[in-house]
Amino acid sequence: MMNLPLNITKTVHDWIFSIMPDTAATITIWVIVAAAYLALFAVAGLYLVLLERKVAAWFQLRLGPNRVGPFGMFQTMADALKLVSKELTSNDRIDKFLYNLAPYFVIVASLIAIGVFPFSQQFQAFDINIGLFFLFSVSSIGVIGILLGGWASNNKYSLIGAMRSGLQTISYELSVGLSILTMVLLTGTLQLSEIIEIQRTGGWLILQGHIPAVIAFMIFMIAGTAETNRAPFDLVEAESELGAGFHTEYSGMKFAYFFLAEFINMFIIASIAVVLFFGGWLSPFGITEGITWFPEFLWFLIKVLVVIMTMMWFRWTFPRLRVDQLLTLEWKYLLPINLVNLVIMAIVIWLNWTI
Amino acid sequence: MIDQEVKTNMKTEEYFVNMGPQHPAAHGVLRLILTIDGEIIKNVEPDLGYIHRSIEKMCERDSYQQVVHLTDRMDYLSSHINNEAVCLAVEKGLELEVSDRVKVIRTIISELTRLASHQLWWGVMGMDLGALTTYFYAFRDRELINDIFEETCGARLTMNYNVPGGLMFDIHPNFVQRTKDFIAHFKTKLPEYDRLLTGNIIFEKRTKGVGILTKEDAVAFGATGPVGRGSGFACDVRKTDPYSAYDRVDFKEVLYTEGDSYARYKVRIAEMWESMSIIEQLIDNIPEGNIKEPTKAVIKLPKGEFYQRVETARGELGVYINSTGTKNPYRVKFRSPGFSNLSVLNHITKGSKIGDLVATMASFDFVIPDIDR
Numbered sequence: 122m123m124n125l126p127l128n129i130t131k132t133v134h135d136w137i138f139s140i141m142p143d144t145a146a147t148i149t150i151w152v153i154v155a156a157a158y159l160a161l162f163a164v165a166g167l168y169l170v171l172l173e174r175k176v177a178a179w180f181q182l183r184l185g186p187n188r189v190g191p192f193g194m195f196q197t198m199a200d201a202l203k204l205v206s207k208e209l210t211s212n213d214r215i216d217k218f219l220y221n222l223a224p225y226f227v228i229v230a231s232l233i234a235i236g237v238f239p240f241s242q243q244f245q246a247f248d249i250n251i252g253l254f255f256l257f258s259v260s261s262i263g264v265i266g267i268l269l270g271g272w273a274s275n276n277k278y279s280l281i282g283a284m285r286s287g288l289q290t291i292s293y294e295l296s297v298g299l300s301i302l303t304m305v306l307l308t309g310t311l312q313l314s315e316i317i318e319i320q321r322t323g324g325w326l327i328l329q330g331h332i333p334a335v336i337a338f339m340i341f342m343i344a345g346t347a348e349t350n351r352a353p354f355d356l357v358e359a360e361s362e363l364g365a366g367f368h369t370e371y372s373g374m375k376f377a378y379f380f381l382a383e384f385i386n387m388f389i390i391a392s393i394a395v396v397l398f399f400g401g402w403l404s405p406f407g408i409t410e411g412i413t414w415f416p417e418f419l420w421f422l423i424k425v426l427v428v429i430m431t432m433m434w435f436r437w438t439f440p441r442l443r444v445d446q447l448l449t450l451e452w453k454y455l456l457p458i459n460l461v462n463l464v465i466m467a468i469v470i471w472l473n474w475t476i
Numbered sequence: 477m478i479d480q481e482v483k484t485n486m487k488t489e490e491y492f493v494n495m496g497p498q499h500p501a502a503h504g505v506l507r508l509i510l511t512i513d514g515e516i517i518k519n520v521e522p523d524l525g526y527i528h529r530s531i532e533k534m535c536e537r538d539s540y541q542q543v544v545h546l547t548d549r550m551d552y553l554s555s556h557i558n559n560e561a562v563c564l565a566v567e568k569g570l571e572l573e574v575s576d577r578v579k580v581i582r583t584i585i586s587e588l589t590r591l592a593s594h595q596l597w598w599g600v601m602g603m604d605l606g607a608l609t610t611y612f613y614a615f616r617d618r619e620l621i622n623d624i625f626e627e628t629c630g631a632r633l634t635m636n637y638n639v640p641g642g643l644m645f646d647i648h649p650n651f652v653q654r655t656k657d658f659i660a661h662f663k664t665k666l667p668e669y670d671r672l673l674t675g676n677i678i679f680e681k682r683t684k685g686v687g688i689l690t691k692e693d694a695v696a697f698g699a700t701g702p703v704g705r706g707s708g709f710a711c712d713v714r715k716t717d718p719y720s721a722y723d724r725v726d727f728k729e730v731l732y733t734e735g736d737s738y739a740r741y742k743v744r745i746a747e748m749w750e751s752m753s754i755i756e757q758l759i760d761n762i763p764e765g766n767i768k769e770p771t772k773a774v775i776k777l778p779k780g781e782f783y784q785r786v787e788t789a790r791g792e793l794g795v796y797i798n799s800t801g802t803k804n805p806y807r808v809k810f811r812s813p814g815f816s817n818l819s820v821l822n823h824i825t826k827g828s829k830i831g832d833l834v835a836t837m838a839s840f841d842f843v844i845p846d847i848d849r
Contacts, residue, residue: 181612277493281515281830352606353678362830364499438672440679441606443831444515 226266282366504844687836701791
């Protein structure tokens with residue numbers, strides 16, 4: 122299935138190799154891909170922020186941003202521009218090195234993770250055979266940035282926020298990991314492209330694995346929302362309790378990094394959900410299977426947006442949990458359910474009850 | 477044994493956190509000095525004075541008509557009820573009987589004020605607990621009440637509609653119809669409030685069993701209003717000491733006995749239904765009569781002490797006027813509901829989490845200028 126993006130990349134690839142020695146060409150291609158992903162990252166982040174504001178407005182009987190550009194399209198661009206031009210202020214007696222390092226930890230972690238996503242069959246920066254494992258481990262780096270930021274800010278609110286973030290992320294990573302593991306039992310592979318290939322013939326994994334897969338999906342969504350520190354698990358930046366939480370002392374672009382990373386993390390969680398449960402870039406019922414010009418990554422984006430909308434729906438409807446309730450939910454409910462679910466999935470596969 | 481070692485080797489320190497005067501959950505400039513051990517609150521010490529405008533002292537300088545205006549700025553969410561309290565106290569001193577029309581209109585507007593105040597509280601309660609959408613739902617409905625006020629007396633918040641002896645002017649011709657429209661509208665919207673927040677499992681977990689105030693403590697601390705009634709303390713002045721037209725309407729004093737944040741929440745929700753029923757009973761037959769009893773341009777109260785208490789949206793407001801027979805009061809003292817309610821805070825939040833403190837404060841519905849006059 123040769124389609125347009127592949128043709129373009131192939132042409133560019135051939136052209137670069139024809140004018141340069143091999144090593145230089147490889148490095149050039151790496152740089153181009155990295156730049157493309159950076160641009161994608163920035164645009165995705167900005168438009169997710171806009172989407173969130175629009176969705177919030179729909180939920181709250183408001184209009185949302187509608188002044189800058191048509192439908193407020195350039196509102197977040199303007200915001201980003203404002204943040205770039207802001208002075209970077211900080212308070213006295215911060216740990217300068219850690220304070221400045223923290224935003225990069227957060228943003229780099231999200232950036233690396235986005236590299237392995239199969240946006241379509243051809244549109245994937247690197248397809249490694251431990252894809253899921255890689256995603257999972259890389260996305261856990263982000264919490265270090267939050268902890269560093271909270272610690273280095275020399276502010277009690279930041280510190281409480283950072284500590285909450287630490288315990289929350291570490292706890293919920295178990296559930297994310299176990300629910301992914303449940304699905305890996307079904308797929309038998311960690312490579313993202315292969316996971317999608319399996320769904321081409323057998324249908325979406327959430328259907329293939331039926332009951333245990335649905336449970337795994339629910340747990341994944343709950344734990345994933347908690348991982349990204351979004352409501353109802355946004356204790357990290359609970360504004361009615363801690364002001365702005367761990368990024369209270371950050372300003373300008375450093376704050377923007379934290380802010381963008383939150384949205385990119387949401388994108389990552391939604392993407393994993395789409396790849397693992399909803400067939401990635403595969404069209405539902407194969408309706409665009411034979412159409413060669415149809416950009417497959419559209420299906421991926423549509424599915425991701427639906428999942429993201431669900432997460433936004435959570436955010437604008439639910440109140441926030443208390444910190445001990447958060448831990449109770451994870452350790453007393455989600456984790457045992459998850460372990461039992463893992464066994465059920467194993468039995469389902471053993472007895473060949475998959476659809 | 478390892479546990480023992482950890483316990484002896486790990487030293488935790490209590491530390492102070494200033495919650496406020498600029499803090500999203502303080503609803504104004506309330507400063508709480510928290511002593512915290514990790515997430516657990518050891519002590520809450522409210523520090524007042526950030527919005528002290530010495531209203532009581534200013535009252536001694538002003539004429540009785542002017543005193544009414546100052547009370548708007550105390551509990552600004554029940555400004556009409558504050559005005560009414562002063563007017564009733566002055567009328568008591570003058571032994572002036574206002575017409576039935578004034579009484580009924582005062583009652584209707586008081587109840588509309590209570591509704592508006594409870595709506596705002598509901599929005600903010602959700603927001604404090606992290607459900608931001610409630611705020612906008614509440615404001616949608618509150619705007620309609622403010623519009624009614626605006627049409628009748630020109631102001632939306634600090635109304636100044638009462639004067640000693642009656643009302644400043646008659647109600648707007650549209651008032652009755654718009655109030656009826658609002659009640660019809662809000663009857664469909666109040667169940668929506670319940671659907672959005674009341675039954676939510678997270679909301680119940682955050683408020684049930686949180687910040688429990690026993691009836692004995694409520695009485696001892698003088699906690700009134702929905703806070704007292706959430707603990708089963710029957711303290712509704714409208715029932716125990718009816719003023720204006722409350723003796724001629726039929727309504728229920730909402731009482732819950734649990735004493736937790738959820739009970740206080742339920743009291744306010746039920747009170748909104750009661751307020752609507754009071755308005756419905758009165759709105760159709762507002763009697764004819766004088767809108768203002770004639771008073772002298774300079775009101776001089778006879779020598780003596782006059783006290784009037786009313787039920788604001790937050791509880792019992794007492795107005796004490798000590799007059800020496802001149803045109804100014806010798807001493808004015810307000811017994812504000814928020815101040816007594818705030819004194820309970822340390823007692824019931826000790827040992828709970830930071831999140832519990834926020835939930836409890838939200839259920840207390842503080843208006844800081846009321847506490848700190």
